[in-house]
Amino acid sequence: MIPFCFKRLLWMLLTLWVVFTLSFFLMRAVPGGPFDSERVLEPEIERLLKKRYNLDKSLFEQYRIELGNYARGDFGHSFKLTDYTVNEVIAQGLPISVTLGTFALVFALVLGLLAGIVSAVSRGGWADFTLMLIATTGVALPNFVIAGICIILFVFMIPIFPAAGWGNFDQLILPAFCLGAPYAAYVARIARTSMLDVLSQDHIRTARAKGVGPVRVVVVHALRGAMLPVVSFLGPAVAGILTGSLVVEQVFAIPGMGSHFVQAAIARDYTLAMGLVMLYTVLLFSMNWIVDLSYSVLDPRVKLN
Amino acid sequence: MSIDGANTKKTAPQAGVSLTQDAWRRLRRNRVAMLSLITLVLITLLAFITPLLPLQAPDFTQTSIQYAEPTASPFWLTTFELNTESISNTPTAVAKLKAEVPILETAFAAAKSKLQQAKANLTVDEPTTLQQQHDDAKAALRQKHAEIHDTIQQPYRQLGFANLGWLSRNMVQLRYAMFSNRSLNSFCGRDVLGRDLLSRLFWGARISLIVGLVATIVSLVIGVTYGAVSGYLGGWVDDAMMRLVDVMYSIPFIFVVIFLLTILGEESVADELAYWGISRITIFFFVVGAIYWLTMARVVRGQVISLKTELFIESARSLGAGRARIIAFHLLPNLFSVVLVYLTLTIPRVMLFEAFLSFLGLGVEPPDVSWGLLANEGIKVITPVKIYWWLILFPSLALGTTLLALNFFGDGLRDALDPRLRDE
Amino acid sequence: MPSNSRNLTASILVLAILAGATKALFFNTSLPPADFTFVNETEIKSLDPAIVTGHPENRIINAVFEGLTKLHPETLEPIPGLAKNWEVSDDLLTYTFHLREEARWSDGTPVTAHDIHYSMRRFLGPRTAAEYAYQAWYIKNAHNYSLGAKGLQVGDAVEVELNLPIEATNTRRGKILRGKLLSVEQEKKSSDQRVFVVEIDGKSIHYQPTDDESAAQNDPPKNTHWCRQILLDFRQVGIKVLDPLTLRITLENPTPYFLDLMGFYPLFPVNQKCVETHGSPQWAKPENIVTNGPYRVEFRRIRDRIRLRKSDTYWNRDTIQLNVIDALSVDAVTTSLNMYMTGIADWVTEAPGPTLRILRNQQPPRNDLNPSPFLSTYFYLLNTTRKPLDDIRVRRALALALDREEITSKILAAGEVPALGLVPPGITGYHPQQTTANDPEEARRLLAEAGYPEGKGFPRLDILYNTHEMHQTIAEVIRKQWQRELGISISTRNEEWATFLASQRQMQYNISRRGWIGDYADPNTFLDMFVTGSEQNSTGWNNAEYDRLIAAAGKESNEKARMEFFQQAEKILLDELPILPIYFYTSKNLVKPYVRGFYNNVQDFHPLWALWIDRDSDEPNEFMSTKGQP
Numbered sequence A: 001m002i003p004f005c006f007k008r009l010l011w012m013l014l015t016l017w018v019v020f021t022l023s024f025f026l027m028r029a030v031p032g033g034p035f036d037s038e039r040v041l042e043p044e045i046e047r048l049l050k051k052r053y054n055l056d057k058s059l060f061e062q063y064r065i066e067l068g069n070y071a072r073g074d075f076g077h078s079f080k081l082t083d084y085t086v087n088e089v090i091a092q093g094l095p096i097s098v099t100l101g102t103f104a105l106v107f108a109l110v111l112g113l114l115a116g117i118v119s120a121v122s123r124g125g126w127a128d129f130t131l132m133l134i135a136t137t138g139v140a141l142p143n144f145v146i147a148g149i150c151i152i153l154f155v156f157m158i159p160i161f162p163a164a165g166w167g168n169f170d171q172l173i174l175p176a177f178c179l180g181a182p183y184a185a186y187v188a189r190i191a192r193t194s195m196l197d198v199l200s201q202d203h204i205r206t207a208r209a210k211g212v213g214p215v216r217v218v219v220v221h222a223l224r225g226a227m228l229p230v231v232s233f234l235g236p237a238v239a240g241i242l243t244g245s246l247v248v249e250q251v252f253a254i255p256g257m258g259s260h261f262v263q264a265a266i267a268r269d270y271t272l273a274m275g276l277v278m279l280y281t282v283l284l285f286s287m288n289w290i291v292d293l294s295y296s297v298l299d300p301r302v303k304l305n
Numbered sequence B: 001m002s003i004d005g006a007n008t009k010k011t012a013p014q015a016g017v018s019l020t021q022d023a024w025r026r027l028r029r030n031r032v033a034m035l036s037l038i039t040l041v042l043i044t045l046l047a048f049i050t051p052l053l054p055l056q057a058p059d060f061t062q063t064s065i066q067y068a069e070p071t072a073s074p075f076w077l078t079t080f081e082l083n084t085e086s087i088s089n090t091p092t093a094v095a096k097l098k099a100e101v102p103i104l105e106t107a108f109a110a111a112k113s114k115l116q117q118a119k120a121n122l123t124v125d126e127p128t129t130l131q132q133q134h135d136d137a138k139a140a141l142r143q144k145h146a147e148i149h150d151t152i153q154q155p156y157r158q159l160g161f162a163n164l165g166w167l168s169r170n171m172v173q174l175r176y177a178m179f180s181n182r183s184l185n186s187f188c189g190r191d192v193l194g195r196d197l198l199s200r201l202f203w204g205a206r207i208s209l210i211v212g213l214v215a216t217i218v219s220l221v222i223g224v225t226y227g228a229v230s231g232y233l234g235g236w237v238d239d240a241m242m243r244l245v246d247v248m249y250s251i252p253f254i255f256v257v258i259f260l261l262t263i264l265g266e267e268s269v270a271d272e273l274a275y276w277g278i279s280r281i282t283i284f285f286f287v288v289g290a291i292y293w294l295t296m297a298r299v300v301r302g303q304v305i306s307l308k309t310e311l312f313i314e315s316a317r318s319l320g321a322g323r324a325r326i327i328a329f330h331l332l333p334n335l336f337s338v339v340l341v342y343l344t345l346t347i348p349r350v351m352l353f354e355a356f357l358s359f360l361g362l363g364v365e366p367p368d369v370s371w372g373l374l375a376n377e378g379i380k381v382i383t384p385v386k387i388y389w390w391l392i393l394f395p396s397l398a399l400g401t402t403l404l405a406l407n408f409f410g411d412g413l414r415d416a417l418d419p420r421l422r423d424e
Numbered sequence C: 001m002p003s004n005s006r007n008l009t010a011s012i013l014v015l016a017i018l019a020g021a022t023k024a025l026f027f028n029t030s031l032p033p034a035d036f037t038f039v040n041e042t043e044i045k046s047l048d049p050a051i052v053t054g055h056p057e058n059r060i061i062n063a064v065f066e067g068l069t070k071l072h073p074e075t076l077e078p079i080p081g082l083a084k085n086w087e088v089s090d091d092l093l094t095y096t097f098h099l100r101e102e103a104r105w106s107d108g109t110p111v112t113a114h115d116i117h118y119s120m121r122r123f124l125g126p127r128t129a130a131e132y133a134y135q136a137w138y139i140k141n142a143h144n145y146s147l148g149a150k151g152l153q154v155g156d157a158v159e160v161e162l163n164l165p166i167e168a169t170n171t172r173r174g175k176i177l178r179g180k181l182l183s184v185e186q187e188k189k190s191s192d193q194r195v196f197v198v199e200i201d202g203k204s205i206h207y208q209p210t211d212d213e214s215a216a217q218n219d220p221p222k223n224t225h226w227c228r229q230i231l232l233d234f235r236q237v238g239i240k241v242l243d244p245l246t247l248r249i250t251l252e253n254p255t256p257y258f259l260d261l262m263g264f265y266p267l268f269p270v271n272q273k274c275v276e277t278h279g280s281p282q283w284a285k286p287e288n289i290v291t292n293g294p295y296r297v298e299f300r301r302i303r304d305r306i307r308l309r310k311s312d313t314y315w316n317r318d319t320i321q322l323n324v325i326d327a328l329s330v331d332a333v334t335t336s337l338n339m340y341m342t343g344i345a346d347w348v349t350e351a352p353g354p355t356l357r358i359l360r361n362q363q364p365p366r367n368d369l370n371p372s373p374f375l376s377t378y379f380y381l382l383n384t385t386r387k388p389l390d391d392i393r394v395r396r397a398l399a400l401a402l403d404r405e406e407i408t409s410k411i412l413a414a415g416e417v418p419a420l421g422l423v424p425p426g427i428t429g430y431h432p433q434q435t436t437a438n439d440p441e442e443a444r445r446l447l448a449e450a451g452y453p454e455g456k457g458f459p460r461l462d463i464l465y466n467t468h469e470m471h472q473t474i475a476e477v478i479r480k481q482w483q484r485e486l487g488i489s490i491s492t493r494n495e496e497w498a499t500f501l502a503s504q505r506q507m508q509y510n511i512s513r514r515g516w517i518g519d520y521a522d523p524n525t526f527l528d529m530f531v532t533g534s535e536q537n538s539t540g541w542n543n544a545e546y547d548r549l550i551a552a553a554g555k556e557s558n559e560k561a562r563m564e565f566f567q568q569a570e571k572i573l574l575d576e577l578p579i580l581p582i583y584f585y586t587s588k589n590l591v592k593p594y595v596r597g598f599y600n601n602v603q604d605f606h607p608l609w610a611l612w613i614d615r616d617s618d619e620p621n622e623f624m625s626t627k628g629q630p
Helices: A002-028 A043-052 A059-071 A086-121 A126-140 A143-157 A170-199 A202-209 A214-251 A257-266 A270-298 B019-029 B031-048 B084-121 B126-159 B166-179 B197-233 B235-249 B253-264 B267-275 B280-291 B293-308 B311-318 B323-359 B371-380 B389-417 C003-028 C055-064 C113-124 C131-136 C142-146 C212-217 C258-262 C272-278 C333-341 C353-360 C392-400 C404-411 C440-449 C469-486 C497-505 C524-530 C544-555 C559-576
Strands: C036-039 C069-071 C078-080 C083-088 C094-099 C157-161 C176-186 C194-200 C203-209 C224-227 C229-232 C239-243 C246-250 C295-301 C305-310 C324-328 C373-382 C461-466 C490-495 C511-517 C579-586
Touching: A002 A059, A002 A270, A002 B235, A002 B253, A086 A126, A086 A170, A086 A214, A086 A257, A086 A270, A126 A170, A126 B389, A143 A170, A143 A214, A143 B323, A143 B371, A143 B389, A143 C333, A170 A214, A202 A214, A214 A257, A214 A270, A214 B323, A257 A270, A257 B253, A270 B253, B019 B031, B019 B389, B031 B197, B031 B389, B084 B126, B084 B166, B126 B166, B126 C469, B197 B235, B197 B280, B197 B293, B197 B323, B197 B371, B197 B389, B235 B293, B253 B280, B253 B323, B280 B293, B280 B323, B293 B323, B311 B323, B323 B371, B323 B389, B371 B389, C036 C333, C055 C295, C055 C305, C055 C324, C069 C258, C078 C083, C078 C258, C094 C113, C094 C258, C113 C131, C113 C142, C113 C239, C113 C246, C113 C272, C131 C142, C142 C229, C157 C194, C176 C203, C203 C229, C353 C469, C392 C440, C392 C469, C392 C579, C404 C469, C404 C579, C440 C469, C461 C469, C461 C497, C469 C490, C469 C511, C490 C497, C497 C511, C511 C524, C511 C579, C524 C544, C524 C559, C544 C559
Parallel strands: C036 C324, C203 C224, C461 C490, C461 C511
Antiparallel strands: C069 C078, C083 C094, C094 C246, C157 C176, C157 C229, C176 C194, C194 C203, C239 C246, C295 C305, C305 C324, C373 C511, C373 C579
16 A cells, blocks of 8 residues: 555656646746736836746746755745745635535535435336436535535525625525535435446345345445445545635635635736645645546455556 | 556447447437437527528617617517628728738838838838838738628628628528518517617527537547547557646646636737637637547547457458558548537537637627526626516526537437437 | 554545544634724725725724824715824925824834835835825926936935845945935936946945845946945925924925825825834734724735734724724625625625615615715726727727617716716816717718728727626626727626736726726816826826826915816816726715714725714614715
């Protein structure tokens, strides 16, 4: 397992380097500098400002310096939020997004598995049909539409949740639900299929024949087998939740990475945008890695290499 | 690690029934999938013949009746006044303008070569004036092109159409011949500018479907080629190529797309692109296509690895067929089923992605319209004070139905083509 | 791995996720509610008064800093702030301010005339690059000082700032040497390396400006010394400290609105010690910043909120009623309305157009909505350096084809008035000028005359606007109107605020949306935007007669004659039409009935220090009973 982790780390560093290089040159290719909106400057002052961001040096020199800074974990100053460094923005935004994302994932797993199992057990019945219809609808609508509908339903018609904002527990539930809903739907569908698969296998039949109760069969014997495809879906789900939070954070005015990310890209906040790309790459990589690890934990036949 | 991939198929075709026929039979038995297929065919057909339908123009603004609720009385409106006279005059006017183009072209070419010469000779002062002449000549040429374009589009634009292609223009004329100035009332209500939502939904379908289809096909071409090559060559090439795919899975492409679209939205860049007929949506096709190929490449590779040990490939090889030939003629046709399933499952994802970009204001640009854009417009006017329900309901319904149908059909197709999952 | 331990691992994994989530959550929760919460639109750029320009910044900086004067919340007249009183000389050129001895910074030290002097110098200094620096150019020689070396002439008294070591805090000033500028030498014509010959204590010394890093690393050219910058001697600028509590400011010209400007946030004082200890931008962080206003910054969460708490060092703290204020940063208008409607926010500055119309027409009338006109104009800039907008006939045609009525009656909902001029009505003594209203017939004729009959061959122009639903809708309607009346095809393009400003400044646009809110109640705030070389004039248009009139108005002390100059200038502007006026703004605040001390006024400016909450009173609050303009 340790060589596996080590290899993964190496690959991650390589990827980070590639991503860094790509985004560095992409951003420098954008017309217009960071001081576009500043007033017309004295040549000396302009040089000074450029110097602060190393823009006076050759492209390669800039690249070298930046790479060094990034390697040390220093992402520099945000171009547009002038009072903050990129690291500070991340330090503020990341816990929020992680909280939101984790809850969304928990929602997705709990709701999805529950729906999938119920569906599989009551296969062909009305519960199966209704749940699968809801699940498929969840997959088929953009999450900003889901969020809008949730706001109408649970903020205005049945006022149980606040409309937006961040800080209290009740402000978390609705966004986490909207973010997790499409993935709950996916999980439900996957869980149903694999559950059906497992339920028809010999060892379950044996267990049933031995007189094990239906609940015990499902929970103890079938669930673990059915978890496998669900876990392998976690990688894409986490990636999707990271992306999806761009929308949900905007709709619910949540100050997480998603909001910063969109604003930075649109406002051409070079440094912030770049820092966030790197962060997202690390997140995606680690998530895929954790998923692979948990896979080997759940299924001993899978070997890490 | 490789979990996905090599799903070795144990499907010996039954005697006398080919794999495809067998699959088709199974598919027909799946009622949900068939219903979905019919829905999809219907939607595609309607989207295709939209210009022929008696609808109002999608961009026809009447602010006096903004936010009108859905209504069916009167059934017909008579506001569709196509200026046929102007259309019939168009060819002569265009011909006249086109005759002027060659002169401008030569002028532009001359200015350009002069400028290049001056630059090569490094004369200090002259390039500025030459640059000016060059720019002027270029502007004059482009203006003439714009003039031709405007002359053609003018009658349709006046009615409230976005830029129309040749086929659409003819269809609109045909529609006018059939229905005259009649058009259906706003069964789906009107938006803030008083535009007819029904017609916008139909025109939006065209763009949404094309976006989904084209971007998916782009990703398909890349993915299939990449996967087939990787799987067929095997060895270290395969290893390296698959490692690259793994690495790319961890790149936050969403950012790249957003960033690319904002860069290309920069005025100077956008102007140049617009002249070459490249709109944001064209860029979208390629960028999205370039992202979604990863899964395809993995799946195809798995298929190819299992296929290449099959007998018919061996025999082709022993007959002396080259690698490229084997990939193109023997492997690819056998990937058909995988590709088809993938197609139906990727199109909805791409359409959702387009909606997502519309939400961020990076989707299609007005006056063009897509379902994602409509859904976003609908969501924006949801307030506790008043909910213009039709503006969110109908676009969601259109988008939802299509995506549902695609999902169900894709599922059905997978079940049908992969008998291992067949119901007992 | 045996099955049990695998189960165990899986459970631990799940538990860890849950625990992590809960832990992360409790870091963010248990925030006690504020006394007053409002939606402060977008995230503020900085808390440094000198470098910001927007409205969200204005609201916060007005709460945490205080200038010599402050503006009355209803009339916006300048009232005593840091200065308890002042004297104005008869020629209206000299202002003597007497500061309050009880005024304190939030670190407990007194606010003195030296602080004002320091802040003014910092504000004008080219290295600060304050965008609003021109608002202090009314002070004698301030303009030349803030231009840096560009503002110098041979013979001027100058100050030479020497370089500091690289590790020095970036806000500290180097050693200052004073002398006389003898000459300026430029090495090569193309090079921007200038050498200044300065006479100091009878010796003439060559100075070349450079940054600290180069100065530390390289030797200066022969016989030359490095320096950071060369400026006009600040002692020449009309700001004098007479004693720690008395400050004298001398102006270039009589400026009727000078006291208003002293209450304008970019000119507010900052704490020298704080700025120089922490450096820029670190000093403006909530944990470092030292302020002198009614509130202090408790914390700031990016794109979430700024929490303000009543300052216990503010001289007038006994009159401040709200203890804790939350300024939320919410970009989406719909979201902020939702927050207002569900009681999260007590004040939102804007509601979506269509919604506002419904709210206005509700019966019985709402007790939290009272749209009122204020000094602000919505207009389009035309880039007159580009074809075909360089042709006055085209500009006129575009203006004549506009149907402003359609926009104000159908799209806007707060009772906005169509604008036929730049200066809004409501400034005492000024008769606003008007351009011709909608005349499509004439517009088509002009366009044909300019070479585009029926709009054929008209280049593909686009309308640029900053990302906002309302701007988008207006741009769409105008696009349609031009298409309908002129047959031309225009597209629309949106950009995020900062990028949008950059495009405007660099004139990377054809037609661009612009809004201008009067910084003070005088036509000058609108009209001096379009003089040649003004930083706000991003149309490329210039007119010598216009410049002359605005300059003449600046020197005129007779009020009637001054207004006459302005009227003539506006007439020129509206004849030449580098801008297309569209409508005059109306405020769209929604304010809960229990919020008191909130007045409608001509700048839609509502200082937080004036507010209080009264949930028991039945009578309408000040917001409902005041109008911005007659």
